[in-house]
Amino acid sequence: MKQLTSINELNTEIHQYKHLGNTIGYVPTMGYLHEGHLNLIEAARKENDIVILSIFVNPLQFGPNEDFDSYPRDIKRDLELAAKCGVDLVFSPDVAEMYPSEPSYTVIVKNRVNVLCGRSRVGHFDGVATVLTKLFNIVQPNRAYFGMKDAQQVAVVEGLLKEFHFPIELRAIETIREQDGLAKSSRNVKLSEQERKEAPAIYRSLTIAETAIKNGEKSKDIIIEQMMKSIEQNTSGTIDYIEVLAYPELQDIEVIKGKVIIAVAVKFTNARLIDNITLDV
Ligand code: PAF
Numbered sequence: 001m002k003q004l005t006s007i008n009e010l011n012t013e014i015h016q017y018k019h020l021g022n023t024i025g026y027v028p029t030m031g032y033l034h035e036g037h038l039n040l041i042e043a044a045r046k047e048n049d050i051v052i053l054s055i056f057v058n059p060l061q062f063g064p065n066e067d068f069d070s071y072p073r074d075i076k077r078d079l080e081l082a083a084k085c086g087v088d089l090v091f092s093p094d095v096a097e098m099y100p101s102e103p104s105y106t107v108i109v110k111n112r113v114n115v116l117c118g119r120s121r122v123g124h125f126d127g128v129a130t131v132l133t134k135l136f137n138i139v140q141p142n143r144a145y146f147g148m149k150d151a152q153q154v155a156v157v158e159g160l161l162k163e164f165h166f167p168i169e170l171r172a173i174e175t176i177r178e179q180d181g182l183a184k185s186s187r188n189v190k191l192s193e194q195e196r197k198e199a200p201a202i203y204r205s206l207t208i209a210e211t212a213i214k215n216g217e218k219s220k221d222i223i224i225e226q227m228m229k230s231i232e233q234n235t236s237g238t239i240d241y242i243e244v245l246a247y248p249e250l251q252d253i254e255v256i257k258g259k260v261i262i263a264v265a266v267k268f269t270n271a272r273l274i275d276n277i278t279l280d281v
Helices: 007-019 035-047 075-084 116-120 124-139 148-163 186-190 193-198 200-214 220-234
Strands: 002-004 024-029 050-055 089-091 143-147 169-173 238-246 259-267 272-280
Touching: 002 007, 007 024, 007 089, 007 124, 024 035, 024 124, 035 050, 035 143, 035 169, 050 075, 050 124, 075 089, 116 124, 116 148, 116 238, 116 259, 124 148, 143 148, 148 169, 148 259, 148 272, 186 272, 193 200, 200 220, 200 259, 200 272, 220 238, 220 259
Parallel strands: 002 089, 024 050, 024 143, 050 089, 143 169
Antiparallel strands: 238 259, 259 272
16 A cells, blocks of 8 residues: 655556556545544445545634644554555645645535534535545546535535536445444544433434334424434433435425435534434435
């Protein structure tokens, strides 16, 4: 496995891959790899000749009160994991390589951002879209892999690829879960023993909603009410939001119809957990 930190060197390598007719699968990350990332790498490995993983903690997507400096980093461990999972090349530039000066051009995302987690993270998706625009141009992948755990990010990337005509196939990979249904997340370890027992109720509430919709329930309000009741009765967490929206447009709907996302965020003492399902009704 190769590791490169320079855009110029990566350009040369990409040129070679393309010249030889290889397809490139790309997994963008901010490092500190967990099972969710490994799942994306595995999917990319199955579908492409070359797998490129980037590790870059992007300052542009952190708000002033967010944890850019303390964001966990462990490049040595990440490289070991990436090599084990069959990654061909890791691109791990530093901030000066990606942003040699204050950026003069940034991408502003106008839709799909003022809902779900984006509501409380103003500017976050502008930072994500800006860095991905740069990374997509540098890596020139055939396919890019994102986890559905962050469904709002997937929706934003879908719009970005479409509006900027990137010839890249978006591959949205299903959330991986613990046996009891809890979505895997590095935050789960921050739950107390009792909270960990309660947390699967979040996914259970989504399955309750799914069953009700499959049985013909069309009212968004009734679905939200049922989920709220189920989470409140079974956890000590505080509901941050439960939303039912058109997907991937993330627009408000009254009647559940077409492709929809049901998304939920619950705050526990030291961790805020998110989960979602998408349905085609
Ligand atoms: O999901 C992430 O880790 C980041 O938002 C991404 C897509 C790597 C962009 O910095």
